Amino acid sequence: MNRKAFQVRTENLTFRYSEHIIAIKNISFDLSTGERVALVGHNGSGKSTLAKHFNGLLQPSAGKTWIQGIDSSCQSVSQLAKKTALLFQNPDDQICKQVVRDEVAFGPNNLGYPRQKIDLLVNKALSDFDLLPLQKMNPHDLGFSERKRVALASIVAMDTPVIVFDEPTAGFDSRETKLFVNALEDLKDGKKTVLIITHDMDFVAENITRILCLQEGEKVFDGNTRDFFSNTEMLAHCRLLPPQVVQLSTHFQQKRLAMTPEDFVGGF
Amino acid sequence: MSGIEIQKLTYYYPGSDKASLKNVSLKIPKGEFVGIIGANNSGKSTFCCALTGIVPHLYHGRIQGTIKLDGTDITNMGVGQVARNVGMVMQNPKNQLSGFHYTVFEEVAFGLENQGVKRDKIIEQVNRVLLMTGLQELAERSPYQLSGGQQQRLVFAAAIVSEPSVLVVDDPTTFLDPMGAKEVFNLLCRLNKQGVTIVIAEQRLELIAEYADRVIALENGKVVLDGIPCEVLVSPVLKKINLEWTRYTQVAVLAKEKGLWPEGRPLSASFFDTVQGMENK
Numbered sequence: 100m101n102r103k104a105f106q107v108r109t110e111n112l113t114f115r116y117s118e119h120i121i122a123i124k125n126i127s128f129d130l131s132t133g134e135r136v137a138l139v140g141h142n143g144s145g146k147s148t149l150a151k152h153f154n155g156l157l158q159p160s161a162g163k164t165w166i167q168g169i170d171s172s173c174q175s176v177s178q179l180a181k182k183t184a185l186l187f188q189n190p191d192d193q194i195c196k197q198v199v200r201d202e203v204a205f206g207p208n209n210l211g212y213p214r215q216k217i218d219l220l221v222n223k224a225l226s227d228f229d230l231l232p233l234q235k236m237n238p239h240d241l242g243f244s245e246r247k248r249v250a251l252a253s254i255v256a257m258d259t260p261v262i263v264f265d266e267p268t269a270g271f272d273s274r275e276t277k278l279f280v281n282a283l284e285d286l287k288d289g290k291k292t293v294l295i296i297t298h299d300m301d302f303v304a305e306n307i308t309r310i311l312c313l314q315e316g317e318k319v320f321d322g323n324t325r326d327f328f329s330n331t332e333m334l335a336h337c338r339l340l341p342p343q344v345v346q347l348s349t350h351f352q353q354k355r356l357a358m359t360p361e362d363f364v365g366g367f
Numbered sequence: 368m369s370g371i372e373i374q375k376l377t378y379y380y381p382g383s384d385k386a387s388l389k390n391v392s393l394k395i396p397k398g399e400f401v402g403i404i405g406a407n408n409s410g411k412s413t414f415c416c417a418l419t420g421i422v423p424h425l426y427h428g429r430i431q432g433t434i435k436l437d438g439t440d441i442t443n444m445g446v447g448q449v450a451r452n453v454g455m456v457m458q459n460p461k462n463q464l465s466g467f468h469y470t471v472f473e474e475v476a477f478g479l480e481n482q483g484v485k486r487d488k489i490i491e492q493v494n495r496v497l498l499m500t501g502l503q504e505l506a507e508r509s510p511y512q513l514s515g516g517q518q519q520r521l522v523f524a525a526a527i528v529s530e531p532s533v534l535v536v537d538d539p540t541t542f543l544d545p546m547g548a549k550e551v552f553n554l555l556c557r558l559n560k561q562g563v564t565i566v567i568a569e570q571r572l573e574l575i576a577e578y579a580d581r582v583i584a585l586e587n588g589k590v591v592l593d594g595i596p597c598e599v600l601v602s603p604v605l606k607k608i609n610l611e612w613t614r615y616t617q618v619a620v621l622a623k624e625k626g627l628w629p630e631g632r633p634l635s636a637s638f639f640d641t642v643q644g645m646e647n648k
Contacts, residue, residue: 116512141544142516188542189461243458244407270458270541272406272570273611298544301614338546343573343614346638351645360617367627367645 105129106261106292107153107183111162114148122148124316125162130261133290135283137303137324140313141338146296147188149313150263153294155179166261181210184257188265188296190243190250199241199249200225200234206257224252227282244270248278255282262286265296280306304328304342304358312337325356369437370397370564371418371533376432378413378422378588387413389588391432395566397532400559402575402596403568405585406609411568412458414585415537417442418566420449436533451482454531458538460518463525464510471513472497472506475524482529492528499554500524516543523551527558534558536567540574552578573613576600576636584608600636615641622648 107130114123122145130136138146151157152164155176164171166182184206187193196202203224207217225231228248233241238249247270254262268276283306286293297303303310303324310327312320314337320327328334328345341349348357348366357363376391388410395401405411416422423430424446433440441449457463468474472493479489497503500520505513510521519542526534536555540548552574559565569575575582575596582599584592586608592599601616612620619635622628622645629648635641 142542142547143514147514189459191459191461242408242412266542270407270538270570272609274406274609298542298548300545335546338544340545340549343638344618347615347618347641347645350638350642360614360621363618364621364625364627367622 105165106132106134106167107294108165109149109152109162110165112149112152112159112164113161114145114152114157115160116148122316123152123159126313126316126318127162128311128318128321130292130294132260132292133287134309135287135293135295135307136309136311137307138294138296138311138313139298139300139303139337139339144313144337145316146313147265148316150185150265150294150296153179153261153263154183154185156185177209180206180257180259182259183261183263184254184259186250186254186262186264186267188269190238190246193250193253194238194246197237197239198234199230199236199238202238202249203230203234203252203256206253210257212258220256220258224256227255227285228252228278244272244275247271248275251279251282255286259291261292261294263294263296266298267295268297268299268302276302298339300328300340300342301344304345312339325358328358329356370399371395371566372433372435372438374433374435376417376434377430378417379429380413380426381428383428387588388417391588391590393583393590393593395564397437397564398559398562400555400565400578400580401567402579402582403566403585404570404572404575404582404599404610405568409585409608410588411585412537413588415455415535415566415568418533418535419453419455420444420446421455447481450478450531451529452531453533453535454526454529456519456523456526456534456536456539458541460522460542463522464518469509470507471502471510471521471524474510474521475502475528478525478529484529492530493524496524496528499527501550516547519543520547520551523554531563533564533566536565536569538568538570540569540571548574572600572610573615573637576613576615577638584610597633597636597640601634612636619644 110127112126115121140146158172204221207220225234228251238246267279308324310324328341344357344363348363353366372394374392376388377386378388379386403411434442465477475493476489497506500523539551555565579596582596613636616636619641627648628644632644635644
């Protein structure tokens, strides 16, 4: 298959932190333009390690990663930053400026966008994550979830074709999760390829149709969300639990596994 | 009174003229398992910090009112003194790691070392909690080589190693996989059965529904709901304070609208109660 047809492609990707710690084992998959995929798995399964290959923070010990058809090992981190933006799990690992607006503008500035484009992207990202009232504040004076929104806005403002979100909704309340879900719809309209690392299975059931699952560094599932949640044995093996609605749907042996409360009650 | 008694607690962070806790008065009897819920910035973390003395002793600011633990006012005690009885797990493990220990084992032992516990006892206690928290195989690993979820279990181990009578836990499942989150609650449940009072701020309301004896909802630093989970978690007030009902409650509400919920039966917030409601129709 033509590698250029995919935004992201990995072939037999392996990564070792040391001789004995193999974090990623022989992983292959593709992400197409505009696709939204969840990457799930237990803590320490290799999800974040895998994600760091897409913007060059890590280079494979074996195998290859292509971003927009180009081997990532032939590109610098700054070259890859034009293609892939990565939200870190912990916003404190990402935030480096003293003012929220400057933080959100940091990525687009470094990518060399024209001033007008930067202003547009920054204003939209600040608005999408309800940060306009906080834009002049020091991010380090904000609460955890506010800092997380700053980090999210910074990533979205980079306007890259590929975006990887590592636990974007962790620590969010329902209003903040909705802000993220709305932002995802805009990214879909913009044909962005989005990979979301998450432990929030309810979020996955309601917003994602394809799942990649890792276990002990190996890919154990790549397919449809409904098929994934039907396999309770595999879920348990991967230290995951079915979403709340799926638990009800499974209990009542519904013919078509429900993903949302509306699905469940409609099929009851 | 045995347990925690809070009277007219009001707290301002330094430089802020807006109170983060406003006139909070409540009692938590010894051995209760209390869930603290609320949207972000509602005061959950500040409340947790007040119970451990971090507010006001580390963050400073102005505090009014009293917090009594087993009859003794702890608002004037130092953090170290409070820590002998009250353990805390923070939301972000990186804020809690000491930063100067090379191994997981040493990090967990740190609190006991500071309390002057004898070496043999430290080794025994640390090994016991490493086993409880599933970290025994990572004992010799650097805390900074662990994943986010593993770090969270590490700070949990460090908090319970000194056997506190009260454990205050602030959003501990943020970075945990679903089974890990469940294991944390199972562990809290075991500690609670041994008599430890549990106060936990948590976003995953389905876990609060399953495990807590009582739920307190905060909004803008004030207590807006206080009661048993099956009442608080189905309250329409939750939506007004930017919280979402559990999917189990959402199912019950939709089922009720469609005549699929038993007449007169209260709405449910847990898997078990929702199944019962749907089966009884």
